[in-house]
Structures are given as structure tokens and as C-alpha cells.
Amino acid sequence: MAIDLSTNRPAQSARAVARPRRTHDDAPDTMALFARLTALEDGPERDSLREEIVTAWLPMAHRIAGRFRNRGETVEDLRQVAALGLLKAVDRFDPERGAFESYAVPTITGEIKRHFRDRMWALRVPRRVQELRNKVRLARRELTQNPGSHEPSVTDIAAHTGLTEEEVGAGLEALESYSTLSLDAEAPVGDDGHSLADTLGGPDASYDVVVDRESAKEGLRCLPERERAILYMRFFEDMTQSRIADRLGISQMHVSRLIDRSCARVRAHAMARPRHREA
Numbered sequence: 290m291a292i293d294l295s296t297n298r299p300a301q302s303a304r305a306v307a308r309p310r311r312t313h314d315d316a317p318d319t320m321a322l323f324a325r326l327t328a329l330e331d332g333p334e335r336d337s338l339r340e341e342i343v344t345a346w347l348p349m350a351h352r353i354a355g356r357f358r359n360r361g362e363t364v365e366d367l368r369q370v371a372a373l374g375l376l377k378a379v380d381r382f383d384p385e386r387g388a389f390e391s392y393a394v395p396t397i398t399g400e401i402k403r404h405f406r407d408r409m410w411a412l413r414v415p416r417r418v419q420e421l422r423n424k425v426r427l428a429r430r431e432l433t434q435n436p437g438s439h440e441p442s443v444t445d446i447a448a449h450t451g452l453t454e455e456e457v458g459a460g461l462e463a464l465e466s467y468s469t470l471s472l473d474a475e476a477p478v479g480d481d482g483h484s485l486a487d488t489l490g491g492p493d494a495s496y497d498v499v500v501d502r503e504s505a506k507e508g509l510r511c512l513p514e515r516e517r518a519i520l521y522m523r524f525f526e527d528m529t530q531s532r533i534a535d536r537l538g539i540s541q542m543h544v545s546r547l548i549d550r551s552c553a554r555v556r557a558h559a560m561a562r563p564r565h566r567e568a
Contacts, residue, residue, distance in 0.1 A: 316390050317345040323384040342379055350375040353397050374400030418463045424450050425460030508558030516551040523548055
């Protein structure tokens with residue numbers, strides 16, 4: 290037996306050194322199966338061999354799925370996603386590039402993370418914001434893991450993660466975007482039995498007034514000064530036609546005709562503006 294003089298241990302053969310090391314003791318040895326799989330054409334025999342390999346590695350996929358429990362998804366659904374990742378790993382694995390486990394673990398993990406990113410968010414947010422959320426969530430957990438730790442502030446989280454306070458703020462907002470509540474759910478503040486829908490505002494009739502005023506502005510500018518004054522006294526100072534007539538020294542009937550004519554001109558000008566823009 291050859292001895293390695295630097296360690297006084299039996300020297301390993303080149304074949305033993307080249308053999309890929311498995312991470313877990315219970316990892317199945319399927320290299321021979323993969324070698325056969327790559328040599329087979331599509332058909333029943335290949336499908337059967339593929340199923341055998343997947344079955345052998347399924348416990349590892351379930352173990353990876355278990356790392357993501359308690360994140361809003363059932364373990365059974367997580368296992369199904371992990372199994373899908375395992376299938377992809379089996380189909381894409383090249384036996385000449387090393388151990389299957391070192392390729393399958395990141396493939397399965399990535400499939401589960403994609404599932405959370407694409408399917409579990411109630412509100413779609415950019416991937417960059419999702420990454421900020423994960424960093425903020427991890428930092429909060431690390432900063433509060435010791436007994437008696439206070440709730441970390443934005444500044445604490447920024448110092449711990451190296452993020453800016455603006456980025457931490459975006460991550461904190463994303464924490465609330467992961468799931469949504471029904472409008473029929475009970476309001477979080479108070480115990481009066483009100484729902485979230487009761488806290489929402491209703492239509493404001495004043496907005497219609499604002500729109501009408503803005504539409505009338507240009508038409509009012511086109512009126513003669515006396516007619517603008519009459520409309521102002523009537524609609525803004527709430528003066529009667531008789532008082533306006535007394536102030537201007539004209540008849541009440543003449544004031545009525547001027548108001549009707551001025552309003553018609555302003556209305557026609559406002560209605561003509563959209564048609565003019567479309568033309």
C-alpha cells in the first residue's frame with residue numbers, strides 16, 4: 290500500500306479522489322442510473338429509469354421544502370414545488386460535471402423561491418423590493434433573537450444590513466404587501482365591530498364643483514366686464530336680481546336676460562372645448 294509521507298496516511302488512488310463526495314450520508318448513489326439515463330432514447334424504459342431516480346431523491350426534496358415551512362404556504366404544496374424542481378434537476382443534470390446533489394439542491398431551492406416570488410405575493414412588487422423585504426425581515430429576526438431585545442428602528446436595521454434608510458422603508462412596506470385582508474375583515478384598531486370597508490372614504494361632491502369651475506373659467510374671461518360682475522354678484526355674493534338691478538341702475542328684467550345670456554355663452558364655450566381638442 291502506498292503511503293503519503295506528508296501525512297503518514299495511505300495515499301488515495303486517483304479514481305477515489307475524482308469520485309464526487311455526497312453531502313449527506315443517506316444520499317442515494319444514482320450515478321450508474323444517470324449514466325444509463327443519458328444513454329437512453331425517449332421511451333418507456335427511460336421514463337421508468339427517470340422515475341426511479343426521482344423516487345430515490347424525493348426525501349431530499351422534501352427536506353429542502355421543510356426549510357420554507359411557516360411562510361404562508363402548506364408543507365404539502367411546498368413538497369409539490371420541490372418535486373417539480375427535482376424533476377427539472379434530473380432532466381438537466383450532466384453526470385460528467387460532478388455529484389447530482391450539488392446540482393439538485395440549488396435547483397430545487399430556486400424553484401421554491403420562485404414559487405414564493407411569483408405565486409404567493411398578494412400585491413405584485415418588483416424583484417428588487419422583494420429582495421429588500423427579505424433582507425429587512427432577516428435583520429429584524431437577528432436583532433430581536435436575544436431575550437429583552439427591543440423592536441429595531443429603521444436606523445438599526447439600516448446599520449445592520451448596510452442598506453439606506455429609504456431602502457429599509459421600502460422593505461418594511463413590502464412586508465405588508467405579502468398578504469392582503471378582505472374589506473369585510475374587522476378593523477385592526479378598536480373593538481366596535483367595524484370592518485376595514487368602514488374606514489374608506491366616499492365620493493366627495495366638491496370635486497364636481499371644482500371641475501365645473503375650471504371648465505367655466507375660460508368662458509368667463511371672454512365675457513364683457515359688466516356681465517362678469519353680474520354673474521359674480523349673483524352666484525358668488527348670492528345677491529338677488531333686484532339688488533343687482535338697483536346697484537347697476539337697470540331693471541330686474543334686464544339683469545335676468547343678461548344672466549341667462551352670459552350663462553349660455555359660458556356653457557357653450559365649455560362644451561365646445563372637448564370638441565375643439567378632438568378636432
